[in-house]
Amino acid sequence: MSTTIRPAPADVPEPELRGPVVERDAWFVANIVLTLAGLLVAAFLVYSLFDQEPIKRFWLAAFHTTFPYDIAYLKTYFTFPQVYRAVQVTFVLAILAQTTGVVLGLFSALGRQSRIAVLRVLSGLYIWVWRGTPVFLQLVLTAYGVPLILESMDAGGAGVLTKIALLIATSSFAAGYVALSLNEGAYMSEIVRAGIEAIDRGQMEAAKALGMTYGLAMRRIVLPQALKVILPPTGNEFISMLKTTSLVSYIGLQELTLVTLQIYAHNFKVVESLVAAGIFYLAMTTVLSLIQAQIEIRLGERRSEVRASLTDNLRRIFLGAPQVRRPATVAALPPKEHR
């Protein structure tokens, strides 16, 4: 034994930082609700400001024309039932495509480091092609090209391929779902890979030394830890996905963008309708950002930060996330490319 004299050993455990789960969940919800209420109040203030005479007088003085926009129309827009149906479609599509994308990303990430060469090549090809081509092109090709291809492969028959072709050709939701899922899978693959690589190799080794197979060790030891690294960028992906669904309007899905185009084709309120749709998208992404921020803070596990205040949340939304201590591995993720 050494004879070194040192201060008391680091035997004292850190104080328990986690509060009871219930309390944390209550905060989680309360925080979001409070922030949303704050935003609504702010929105109402801005709205009533715009509805005021001063704005109209200012416009007249500045541009020598009458204020041409119907601000009160915003209220009308938000009463159209088709808008809410469209929002529903948008949300459901985004959730389905994102979920499938996560699953595809997981398998292609594992495939890329597989011992089986064919799997490695297939996964690599998939990621290369789907990340390297525009998602819009992929969407249109899926909706209009794939049915043709499938049909020609299934000469004259009523086989499975023809049925799939028919489904994709007749349902813009199905086509959009397939295209967005596949595109998302390629991006998620990189995120999952970075998550797995962020976990110390000693974890896999310790698991194997205990008699676990690769699959079991991945499932029980590596992936649960990688989740902390994977979750934040996946939140960003979902927010991005919600906006990307607007492309599916091109192939005729009645989602928020297409419905808005139809509305202004009808009432000619082009600017007002588009701005209203923008506000709706903004509201959705804001809610999601809030939830994501809460999850990220909870992953950081400092209880004091869980009680992020209303002003913290607003600052986060308008000025970006504060420079909180995050695992270095999150920062090491490759920057997301433009789509």
Add this chain to the structure above:
Amino acid sequence: MAAQMVEAHQVHKYFHNLHVLRGVDLDVKRGEVVVILGASGSGKTTFLRCINHLEKIDGGRIRVNGHLMGYIERSGRMVEQKEALVARQRAEIGMVFQRFNLFPHMTALENVIEAPIHVKGVDRKAAGARARELLAKVGLVEKADVYPHQLSGGQQQRVAIARALAMDPALMLFDEPTSALDPELVGDVLRAMRQLAEEGMTMIVVTHEVGFAREVAHRAVLMDTGAILEEGSPDEFFTRPQHPRTKQFLSSIL
């Protein structure tokens, strides 16, 4: 039951062009405690990792408990075993790492019951009871529900020992189990290992803790540039080393 727990015969290992193990021969009897010493880079870790097939070998044979480790011999050629079979072989060999490698997302108790439940299929209750016994044995029952980051290095290493023991291994491998620890935390870990040795566990321990080696080990060996250069009873080894390299090495650590 083979009399020898480990038979390593002319084990060779390359990392690309680097010839790391150059014909290691080492037999370890059932119940024997062997301490491996050697300079940094001499291949001690690599050899331990070959024993439980965390590394493939490029020549020679390693038998554990009478069975070829990680390979089957087919008409004179060594063919690597299927993964599931290697895993089953590894389940009988406990390993303790220099950097503990506890699972940070699990409590101490969960670390210990993980493999018995998911590898051996022991039911949760029985595994839990056994885990508490083992944690008590290494002096940490009261830490059962604590996460690794809330434990000191010495405590973490003792949980790691309990975790390995939970699989009821026939052989335990220790790779410098105390060298990442503050000196005052070394004693508790060595105590747990000594107790294990006294219970008759077969152990291969890479360590530079001379006191432990002299009191607990049955045999000490010196590894040098990928081969075993000298071996003997700890008494002989530490007081009358034969080879100049051994003398030189011992004078550097004593």
